[in-house]
Amino acid sequence: MTKRNQILIIGHDEAGCTTEHEKMAYETGSEVAKSGSVLISGGLGGVMKAACHGAHDSGGIIVGIIPQNDSTAANEYCDIVIPTGMGHTRDFLTALSADGVIIIGGGSGTLTEVCAAYMHKKPIAAIKNSGDVASKYADQYLDHRKNVKIVGVSSPKEAVKYILEQIAK
Amino acid sequence: MTKRNQILIIGHDEAGCTTEHEKMAYETGSEVAKSGSVLISGGLGGVMKAACHGAHDSGGIIVGIIPQNDSTAANEYCDIVIPTGMGHTRDFLTALSADGVIIIGGGSGTLTEVCAAYMHKKPIAAIKNSGDVASKYADQYLDHRKNVKIVGVSSPKEAVKYILEQIAK
Amino acid sequence: MTKRNQILIIGHDEAGCTTEHEKMAYETGSEVAKSGSVLISGGLGGVMKAACHGAHDSGGIIVGIIPQNDSTAANEYCDIVIPTGMGHTRDFLTALSADGVIIIGGGSGTLTEVCAAYMHKKPIAAIKNSGDVASKYADQYLDHRKNVKIVGVSSPKEAVKYILEQIAK
Amino acid sequence: MTKRNQILIIGHDEAGCTTEHEKMAYETGSEVAKSGSVLISGGLGGVMKAACHGAHDSGGIIVGIIPQNDSTAANEYCDIVIPTGMGHTRDFLTALSADGVIIIGGGSGTLTEVCAAYMHKKPIAAIKNSGDVASKYADQYLDHRKNVKIVGVSSPKEAVKYILEQIAK
Numbered sequence: 001m002t003k004r005n006q007i008l009i010i011g012h013d014e015a016g017c018t019t020e021h022e023k024m025a026y027e028t029g030s031e032v033a034k035s036g037s038v039l040i041s042g043g044l045g046g047v048m049k050a051a052c053h054g055a056h057d058s059g060g061i062i063v064g065i066i067p068q069n070d071s072t073a074a075n076e077y078c079d080i081v082i083p084t085g086m087g088h089t090r091d092f093l094t095a096l097s098a099d100g101v102i103i104i105g106g107g108s109g110t111l112t113e114v115c116a117a118y119m120h121k122k123p124i125a126a127i128k129n130s131g132d133v134a135s136k137y138a139d140q141y142l143d144h145r146k147n148v149k150i151v152g153v154s155s156p157k158e159a160v161k162y163i164l165e166q167i168a169k
Numbered sequence: 170m171t172k173r174n175q176i177l178i179i180g181h182d183e184a185g186c187t188t189e190h191e192k193m194a195y196e197t198g199s200e201v202a203k204s205g206s207v208l209i210s211g212g213l214g215g216v217m218k219a220a221c222h223g224a225h226d227s228g229g230i231i232v233g234i235i236p237q238n239d240s241t242a243a244n245e246y247c248d249i250v251i252p253t254g255m256g257h258t259r260d261f262l263t264a265l266s267a268d269g270v271i272i273i274g275g276g277s278g279t280l281t282e283v284c285a286a287y288m289h290k291k292p293i294a295a296i297k298n299s300g301d302v303a304s305k306y307a308d309q310y311l312d313h314r315k316n317v318k319i320v321g322v323s324s325p326k327e328a329v330k331y332i333l334e335q336i337a338k
Numbered sequence: 339m340t341k342r343n344q345i346l347i348i349g350h351d352e353a354g355c356t357t358e359h360e361k362m363a364y365e366t367g368s369e370v371a372k373s374g375s376v377l378i379s380g381g382l383g384g385v386m387k388a389a390c391h392g393a394h395d396s397g398g399i400i401v402g403i404i405p406q407n408d409s410t411a412a413n414e415y416c417d418i419v420i421p422t423g424m425g426h427t428r429d430f431l432t433a434l435s436a437d438g439v440i441i442i443g444g445g446s447g448t449l450t451e452v453c454a455a456y457m458h459k460k461p462i463a464a465i466k467n468s469g470d471v472a473s474k475y476a477d478q479y480l481d482h483r484k485n486v487k488i489v490g491v492s493s494p495k496e497a498v499k500y501i502l503e504q505i506a507k
Numbered sequence: 508m509t510k511r512n513q514i515l516i517i518g519h520d521e522a523g524c525t526t527e528h529e530k531m532a533y534e535t536g537s538e539v540a541k542s543g544s545v546l547i548s549g550g551l552g553g554v555m556k557a558a559c560h561g562a563h564d565s566g567g568i569i570v571g572i573i574p575q576n577d578s579t580a581a582n583e584y585c586d587i588v589i590p591t592g593m594g595h596t597r598d599f600l601t602a603l604s605a606d607g608v609i610i611i612g613g614g615s616g617t618l619t620e621v622c623a624a625y626m627h628k629k630p631i632a633a634i635k636n637s638g639d640v641a642s643k644y645a646d647q648y649l650d651h652r653k654n655v656k657i658v659g660v661s662s663p664k665e666a667v668k669y670i671l672e673q674i675a676k
Contacts, residue, residue, distance in 0.1 A: 060256065081604070251435045446622050481640075
């Protein structure tokens with residue numbers, strides 16, 4: 001099999017994204033690329049764009065799965081664009097395309113992707129000090145099914161390490 | 170316009186659904202039907218089925234939007250079945266098809282529908298004493314955007330009344 | 339089971355729809371309603387709207403499955419609107435929601451729905467004298483698989499009769 | 508912009524795929540890779556697999572967009588897998604992800620992708636001597652809108668050359 005590991009980074013779009021979030025996302029994207037994994041991303045702004053930027057600068061391959069039906073809506077760091085034309089519903093496709101998911105901050109869109117990943121039993125890491133969805137759901141199960149625990153981690157490096165260990169199992 | 174009001178009832182599937190949940194769901198479905206609204210439902214078991222049953226017994230029209238691509242997978246109370254063939258991704262279509270949403274209990278699938286409804290600014294009511302997602306998110310916003318507050322209500326009757334008031338605005 | 343028969347009428351949107359097409363579509367919608375079946379429709383203009391109009395005037399229930407994410411984009415004869423937010427991709431959902439399909443004229447969008455219905459082995463009738471996709475594919479299989487023959491019929495009445503016979507099998 | 512050109516190759520799945528089709532698909536995949544473009548593919552068997560094989564052997568990047576919700580269903584030449592969980596409806600996502608489309612043979616599934624690409628005005632080339640959908644629709648418009656002509660070409664090399672010229676416009 002030639003399939004690469006595919007890691008999704010999710011979190012605040014440009015509306016809620018601070019420079020702290022951007023720095024974390026850039027670093028996480030960079031770690032994903034250095035591990036030889038493909039970065040899966042929502043392909044737009046905020047955490048998505050910073051993660052793509054980091055992966056790009058470290059020579060990674062970046063896939064942007066976007067809500068629009070036209071690839072020009074993606075950020076400039078995406079090597080490959082999947083324009084879904086499905087609006088927010090594309091949040092399910094990003095989750096299904098992930099072998100593992102890393103959360104940095106995040107609001108209701110991020111939470112949707114977490115739910116989708118949880119229902120499909122993907123490993124999920126939340127960078128604890130990044131706030132919002134990441135902090136709120138760190139070290140928790142989403143429901144009584146206990147599909148997968150959302151594991152709290154303290155850094156981008158630790159996040160990628162955890163996801164790769166889970167994928168290798 | 171001949172379009173009817175369309176109200177979505179969501180919550181535990183058969184795995185987590187208690188007889189308490191079923192009773193509430195039956196009664197909520199019944200109230201939806203009595204108001205002349207169409208019941209939108211995920212079309213399968215648990216809260217979905219009990220809500221359809223209640224709406225059916227009160228003479229309502231019931232639409233089941235199901236994950237499978239074959240209409241025979243729907244419960245026996247659905248008048249109209251929309252087989253999406255999209256798996257859990259259909260949770261977005263139930264939310265988009267709703268003019269308002271009522272939550273009874275619920276796990277990660279329910280939470281997905283709440284996120285989708287929230288992102289599209291639909292009125293949402295949570296029956297507080299029904300536990301899980303309904304109780305956890307009652308009287309809260311899902312994120313910093315404050316799109317819509319998930320309003321806690323104490324009964325099926327109050328839930329339908331609240332949703333109809335919001336739709337009328 | 340309380341599920342009704344669900345019949346999809348497809349064809350030219352307002353761009354290519356003549357008064358002849360409209361008349362046929364109105365009459366076909368009316369026949370669907372008189373048979374007690376639910377009309378499934380793309381919910382917009384042209385053949386879609388005329389079919390909904392006919393079904394409405396004969397007291398039928400009309401479901402519009404639309405590309406937009408907002409129910410107000412549907413035509414005024416839809417009782418129930420399923421806003422998919424999926425653009426043209428919704429052509430698959432109309433086909434999956436049909437127990438049988440009737441073609442009146444039609445272009446590339448119509449052909450997509452025919453392909454989707456064919457792949458899912460739904461009975462399909464084409465009103466032969468309505469031109470374009472309907473005339474071109476009447477009495478043919480779409481490919482070597484011979485899933486279902488697209489049966490040419492000469493009138494709306496015959497079309498609905500054929501579809502109901504096939505559903506009853 | 509770092510986005511690569513993305514070219515989709517479509518045609519018979521394993522059911523209708525001859526060794527002639529396979530040879531053409533392998534060669535076309537190889538030409539796509541040699542041009543530095545990313546191969547977009549339905550990710551399964553027949554023409555899809557042969558095209559992926561050719562692109563793989565020429566060092567290309569291959570994306571498989573598959574109907575299943577689990578990446579293990581893809582063929583072994585896909586570097587990146589997008590598991591949609593949407594069944595045949597994924598035919599719209601392959602088309603939307605393409606900057607241009609090449610047809611080799613093909614049945615009703617292929618025709619769906621052609622319709623979707625046509626509605627979104629993507630350049631489309633059909634290898635004329637490959638039979639079925641490719642031969643039937645070569646040098647034709649799909650409908651009265653005349654969105655894009657499906658251009659008949661005589662070889663894989665010519666197909667890729669034509670698509671790249673159209674993308675460059």
